[in-house]
Amino acid sequence: MKNIINIQAIYVLWLREMKRYLRAKSRIVGSLGMPFFFLLFLGTGFKNFRPGTVPPDVDYLNFVAPGILAIVLQMGSMMTGIAILWDRQFGFLKEIMVAPVSRISIVLGRTAGGMTTALFQGFLFIGVAFFVGLRIESITGVIVALCFMVLIACSFVNLGLAISSLMRDMQGFSLVMNFIMVPIFLLSGALFPVEQFPVWVRVLSYIDPLFYGVDGLRYGLIGVSKFPLWLDFSMLLLFCAFMVGLGAYLFSKVDVD
Amino acid sequence: MHAIETRGLTKKFDALTAVKQVDLQVAQGEIFGLLGPNGAGKTTFIKMLSTLSEPTEGDARVWGHDIRREKDAVRHDIGMVFQDPAVDDRLTGRENLDFHARMYGMKKTDRISRIGEVLDLVGLTDKAGELLRNYSGGMKRRLEIARGLMHFPRVLFLDEPTLGLDPQTRYHIWEYIKGLNAQEQVTIVLTTHYMEEADELCSRIGIIDYGSILVIDTPEALKNTLGNDLLTVKAADLDALQQAFGNESWVLEVNRFDSSLVLSVQQGEEKVPLAVNTAQKHGVTLTSVSVRKPTLDDVFLHYTGKSIREEDVSEKDQIRGRMRMHGSGRR
Ligand SMILES: Nc1ncnc2c1ncn2[C@@H]1O[C@H](COP(=O)(O)OP(=O)(O)OP(=O)(O)O)[C@@H](O)[C@H]1O
Ligand SMILES: [Mg+2]
Numbered sequence: 001m002k003n004i005i006n007i008q009a010i011y012v013l014w015l016r017e018m019k020r021y022l023r024a025k026s027r028i029v030g031s032l033g034m035p036f037f038f039l040l041f042l043g044t045g046f047k048n049f050r051p052g053t054v055p056p057d058v059d060y061l062n063f064v065a066p067g068i069l070a071i072v073l074q075m076g077s078m079m080t081g082i083a084i085l086w087d088r089q090f091g092f093l094k095e096i097m098v099a100p101v102s103r104i105s106i107v108l109g110r111t112a113g114g115m116t117t118a119l120f121q122g123f124l125f126i127g128v129a130f131f132v133g134l135r136i137e138s139i140t141g142v143i144v145a146l147c148f149m150v151l152i153a154c155s156f157v158n159l160g161l162a163i164s165s166l167m168r169d170m171q172g173f174s175l176v177m178n179f180i181m182v183p184i185f186l187l188s189g190a191l192f193p194v195e196q197f198p199v200w201v202r203v204l205s206y207i208d209p210l211f212y213g214v215d216g217l218r219y220g221l222i223g224v225s226k227f228p229l230w231l232d233f234s235m236l237l238l239f240c241a242f243m244v245g246l247g248a249y250l251f252s253k254v255d256v257d
Numbered sequence: 258m259h260a261i262e263t264r265g266l267t268k269k270f271d272a273l274t275a276v277k278q279v280d281l282q283v284a285q286g287e288i289f290g291l292l293g294p295n296g297a298g299k300t301t302f303i304k305m306l307s308t309l310s311e312p313t314e315g316d317a318r319v320w321g322h323d324i325r326r327e328k329d330a331v332r333h334d335i336g337m338v339f340q341d342p343a344v345d346d347r348l349t350g351r352e353n354l355d356f357h358a359r360m361y362g363m364k365k366t367d368r369i370s371r372i373g374e375v376l377d378l379v380g381l382t383d384k385a386g387e388l389l390r391n392y393s394g395g396m397k398r399r400l401e402i403a404r405g406l407m408h409f410p411r412v413l414f415l416d417e418p419t420l421g422l423d424p425q426t427r428y429h430i431w432e433y434i435k436g437l438n439a440q441e442q443v444t445i446v447l448t449t450h451y452m453e454e455a456d457e458l459c460s461r462i463g464i465i466d467y468g469s470i471l472v473i474d475t476p477e478a479l480k481n482t483l484g485n486d487l488l489t490v491k492a493a494d495l496d497a498l499q500q501a502f503g504n505e506s507w508v509l510e511v512n513r514f515d516s517s518l519v520l521s522v523q524q525g526e527e528k529v530p531l532a533v534n535t536a537q538k539h540g541v542t543l544t545s546v547s548v549r550k551p552t553l554d555d556v557f558l559h560y561t562g563k564s565i566r567e568e569d570v571s572e573k574d575q576i577r578g579r580m581r582m583h584g585s586g587r588r
Binding site: 003006008009011012015016019020023024090091092094095096097098099100101256 | 304307308309310328329330332333335337339341342343344345346347348352355356357359360361362404
């Protein structure tokens with residue numbers, strides 16, 4: 001067991017991710033730009049917009065903020081995939097792979113690193129949103145939201161890991177970002193309630209795992225959700241478990257060169 | 258026990274056999290060199306020994322551990338310096354070493370003292386706190402060598418340790434390699450296509466071409482097997498000259514180069530007048546004649562039928578080397 005779960009290796013992989021992240025100040029600021037403008041323009045531009053089932057006392061900014069938070073987490077987590085491709089391109093992946101460390105420990109270290117940075121970005125965003133006008137309902141709600149944040153981050157870090165294990169370079173990865181990540185985010189109901197969609201699109205939304213993430217975050221942050229909390233939670237947990245399995249499996253098969 | 262022992266080690270990529278039935282034994286404490294041109298299979302061979310690539314056929318043991326079944330034990334006992342840079346250039350030199358030490362499970366006190374030692378060994382103590390992106394190509398290479406030594410490996414693999422570095426840096430790295438072989442008693446397996454490098458560093462050399470090892474011996478023995486002196490002659494009309502020498506009984510072998518012919522002869526000095534006479538008889542004026550002892554270059558030519566002098570370094574390598582000099586990896 002000690003050989004399979006190598007705490008020191010997991011720790012140092014995490015530590016490296018932290019150092020790299022904190023040294024890339026422009027990345028931190030840059031990653032907040034897009035969500036901040038989304039929030040500002042959508043939240044203030046559509047201030048009096050009350051789409052579908054949104055209760056009248058929730059303004060659009062409060063409706064959309066949990067959705068954008070989900071996107072921040074999704075995109076932030078996918079950076080892990082990009083980090084692995086960078087490591088491959090710069091040869092550092094070989095340094096990691098030739099060490100006497102099990103692939104599982106490497107996956108755990110990377111997951112821990114990717115989740116930490118994604119969650120950090122999520123918190124930064126909540127801070128900004130709070131400043132712009134997000135109301136937070138209750139402490140228990142915040143704890144619920146935190147659980148969903150962790151699950152979203154964990155799922156998408158592992159999705160990034162899985163995809164980057166199959167890819168050789170950045171070009172392929174940006175294809176994935178555009179053709180998988182963007183639909184996932186648009187279908188998740190992050191920007192408007194899915195009742196607005198025609199039925200066939202709504203069906204797609206219900207199989208979009210991020211839908212349950214967004215719904216759960218909404219429950220936690222603004223106290224409103226479409227589905228009961230247990231359903232959102234179970235669906236996301238299921239997806240997360242599946243992604244962890246897939247990410248670990250594909251990464252363990254990765255060829256170094 | 259041998260440091261390395263392979264039996265019938267083979268690697269195939271689809272139709273291409275990159276490494277063919279290699280049987281090799283490397284003794285403990287040796288500096289063994291694999292000398293071969295581009296695409297000979299050097300890197301593939303090392304990748305198999307370092308468990309990064311599965312052999313198609315054959316077996317190998319590194320420090321007694323089977324490379325297929327005891328991967329972690331092998332990984333623990335080897336240090337690796339890859340052909341292409343493999344550092345994190347957003348970390349400092351010390352951080353790169355610390356990362357490595359922790360990946361290899363070293364305790365804190367060991368880590369700190371060992372980092373000091375290896376930095377000292379490659380002369381980078383002053384630069385330890387700098388980000389790797391500010392290192393020169395030669396400094397990065399030295400750091401990689403230091404890192405390969407961090408965890409007290411038994412066997413250190415150096416894949417083209419001085420590729421693309423300028424002659425002075427290369428010379429320094431040779432000194433470091435010799436020093437660490439002596440001080441740390443680490444067995445070294447290096448690949449190169451620089452003749453002087455193999456000659457200068459290696460206790461034994463294997464010449465590899467198209468995946469097969471053609472011959473293994475000490476540099477001296479290799480040069481002695483040729484046994485002859487070499488006469489380099491230059492003239493305007495090499496074609497006529499080549500034919501003329503080909504018919505002379507005292508000429509054992511003729512090799513044609515761009516601007517010269519190289520003749521294998523015995524007692525080289527005495528053959529200079531003969532060469533001049535022969536040329537005159539065929540109405541060719543020699544522009545120069547020189548005698549020399551065989552070098553590894555000649556040995557290489559003898560076994561592979563081609564020359565790998567430095568001028569012949571492929572374009573791919575020059576680009577790779579240049580990128581390393583500028584410290585930008587494969588950006
Ligand atoms: N992953 C791979 N897939 C297919 N062919 C490969 C692969 N890796 C290497 N080869 C081929 O195997 C042969 C040997 O390559 P290798 O990299 O071992 O040569 P080398 O001796 O290290 O050359 P160089 O001096 O250029 O580094 C080459 O023909 C190369 O194209
Ligand atoms: Mg090579």
